[in-house]
Amino acid sequence: MKRILSTLLLSAFLFGCSSSPSDEQRIKSVTLTGGQIQGDATSYYWYTRRLQQSLTASDYVTMGDYGWYKTTYRWEKNVLVEAVREGEMLDNTDGLIPYMMHVRYNGNGEAVYQRYRKDGRIFPLMPNQLAQFQDQSKYLITKVEGLDKEGVALYQGEWDGETFYSCDGQQYDQLEFNQILPNFVVARLSGLDSFISFLGEEKNRDKKVLKMSELLLLTDDSYTCVDRPELIEE
Known part of the structure; x- marks a missing residue:
């Protein structure tokens, strides 16, 4: 009887440990975001990981008159196994033309599948x-x-000059700038409804205050949110 009771108590203890909130929290995936401006290129980044292991990532990059592209990456056991990219590139004769790249890698990082379509024609991908x-x-x-x-x-x-309505449904009552902006940008932010994207941080979550560290895009409010590219089918 004592042995049965001990077994039941041990099972209950192990079950309680395995389902504790801290354990569940550790196995949840986390998505980080970012971006940057380099020359004519403006980049948006999304990255998802679990237990410090890379799962998926995406980028969306605009390059002015030179085109744009969006990419989705996928890892298995921290090894990149697949990447898909779609976009438009500048052609010397035809202007912007569409293209698509799809690559799969093995565990050693060697490409085992590749497809490159540019303006409707198939080309090999170079090393x-x-x-x-x-x-x-x-x-x-x-x-x-x-x-x-x-x-x-x-x-x-x-x-709108007073309140920032984020694409994820949050509302911030104050926006602070940690960047010296040109006068025309300051004037636009002060007087016109605008769509903006930027790198920043929550300075005061309770009071809904955002602090901008780098402005990525400022345009009219007809611009729509850039969704995370999902180009790899599950």
């Missing part, structure tokens, strides 16, 4: 293009994790 996905995905992770350590994330939404 530097195959390596590009590896390099850019690593850079994305490093950039976003660095921003996250500073408490900085990507914000998008509408600003």
